[in-house]
Amino acid sequence: MALGVAALSVPAALAAAVAPAQAEQSGPSWSADLSAVDGDDVGVAVRDGELTLGSAERAGQGYLLLGERSLDRPVDRISARAEADVPAGAAVEVDVRGKTSDRDWTEWTPAGEALPASVTTVQVRVTLSATGAAPSVERVDLTADAAPRTRAAEVGAAAAPxxxxxxxxxxxxxxxxxxxxxxxxxxxxxxxxxxxxxxxxxxxxxxxxxxxxxxxxxxxxxxxxxxxxxxxxxxxxxxxxxxxxxxxxxxxxxxxxxxxxxxxxxxxxxxxxxxxxxxxxxxxxxxxxxxxxxxxxxxxxxxxxxxGTGPTGVVNTSGSPLNLRAAPSTTAAIKGLAANKAKVIVECYVEGEEVTGPYGTSTIWDRIGPDHYVSDTYLLTGSDAPVAPKC
Missing domain, CATH: 2.40.40.10 (RlpA-like domain)
Incomplete structure (x- = not known):
């Protein structure tokens, strides 16, 4: 089962550094607002000015998802130093991701490790977990800098996921x-x-x-x-x-x-x-x-x-999944489903049956996989025009 997992293993007592920062760093620096607990956070609360685990949603683990932060220069790495009380059996982790386009993000990467691309917008996630006494985090300081991008070649080598x-x-x-x-x-x-x-x-x-x-x-x-x-x-x-x-x-x-x-x-x-x-x-x-x-x-x-790489779109059905069609028509064979909120790669487009959806009326159909066609009117692509070449 995916739920009911145990705590992660980290050194106990005071965590001086979740991910060690460089001794000398000249990039942008800031302190995380640990009080900003809202609807996109899970199982955490602020008590006596410190971030700790809550009890309402998911006992034993939770995270604080900080807002996007725009930086004044491209960076490859975000380092973090935390003042935290981490009892035995508890853990505090800081992860970072970078925005590579209007809607696309790198994978979550542990603070202090190189991101797979240079970015100017980042987001930080502070994860807490415990099997017994909960950890508490008083402060997280963050510093952005440039680091050797050892993963860049791997990420950019192939377009296919x-x-x-x-x-x-x-x-x-x-x-x-x-x-x-x-x-x-x-x-x-x-x-x-x-x-x-x-x-x-x-x-x-x-x-x-x-x-x-x-x-x-x-x-x-x-x-x-x-x-x-x-x-x-x-x-x-x-x-x-x-x-x-x-x-x-x-x-x-x-x-x-x-x-x-x-x-x-x-x-x-x-x-x-x-x-x-x-x-x-x-x-x-x-x-x-x-x-x-x-x-x-x-x-x-x-x-x-x-x-993978390529233009993307987010499925918007406001609920039920979207049918995958074998051809650009609502009468074509159903090949499966695309869940609401799923972010898909748009490989190319064709013209087909006129369809009306959340984003207007159009004859444009996007191919998002082998013989998988969906109406462009159900994809949030950030553009009224096709975002991929014609098939």
Whole structure:
């Protein structure tokens, strides 16, 4: 299951530096406003002027998502120094992402590590977790600077998103709250990945995956709204050099799969449990039953769309998922679904049936995957004109 994960491991007592800052830094510096707890934050509260865990939503873990910050110059790295009381069994993490276009973001990166691109707009997330006494954070100071971008070549080398064959399980848990604060509904459309590096903020599809049955008969585009299964620091889609844990595993192989199939790590996950299956992704019930029409857990192909390049659009249906059509017509065969809020890559466009949607009336249809067409009137692309070339 994706919920009910254990605390992350960090040094106990006073955390002098979550991610060590450089001794000499000349870039922009600021202090995080730890009192700015609002609707996009999960399971945290301010008590006696310090950020700590709340109790209303998700006991044991939560995060503060700070507002976007514009900088006066391009930067490659954000370092953080924190004044925090971190008891044994508790953790405080600071992660950063950078905006690469009007709507697109890099993956969440631990503070102090190089971002995969130079950016002028950044966002910071402070995550707290505990199995016993909760940590408290008094202050987080941030400094932006330029750093060698060792990941740049990897990120820019291919336009297509990374895709791996992964074992998928049904999450269920209707009525529970996900890691980003979403309350799970019946037949809900989202997924969970075992790392916060690809966790989308509440009500966004900033990090979206394309899921397809291995015969490509059905696919769904769904946002990443939860953390799990089995692990919480296993960004297995990333290269070994940048993978958060399990750096000796092949890229694309989840740790739970290696533990289950090969006895890796003594056959145990990050928390010492023996995985009951090799799952590397959890699916919301709607994604599982309606999007992919699965009847049991099984292997699927997963594309991590934020690792690709190209113009993007955000699905807006105000609720139910959007049908994927095999051709630019509302009578064409349905190939699957695109969940509301999912952020998709627009490969190219064609002209087809006239459709009226949230963004007007148009004959433009966008191809967002192999034989996956959606009306442009349901995609927020930031432009009234096509954002991709003609197919």
């Amino acid at each position: 990374l895709t791996y064959r992964v074992f998928a399980t049904r999450e269920g848990l209707a009525g529970r709250t996900t890691a980003n604060g979403h309350v799970i509904g019946n037949r809900d459309h989202f997924v969970a990945l075992p790392s916060r590096r690809g966790l989308a903020p509440k009500n966004t599809g900033d990090y979206t995956v394309r899921l397809c049955r291995t015969d490509n008969s059905r696919c769904e585009y769904a946002p990443v709204w939860d953390v799990g299964p089995w692990n919480t620091m296993d960004d297995y889609w990333n290269p070994s050099a940048t993978r958060q844990m399990w750096k000796d595993l092949p890229q694309g192989k989840p740790e739970a799969q290696a533990a289950y199939q090969d006895g890796y790590n003594g056959g145990k996950d990050e928390f010492g449990r023996r995985p009951a299956n090799p799952a590397g992704i959890d699916l919301g019930d709607g994604t599982f039953w309606d999007g992919l029409k699965m009847s049991d857990n099984g292997w699927i192909n997963v594309s991590y769309l934020w690792t």
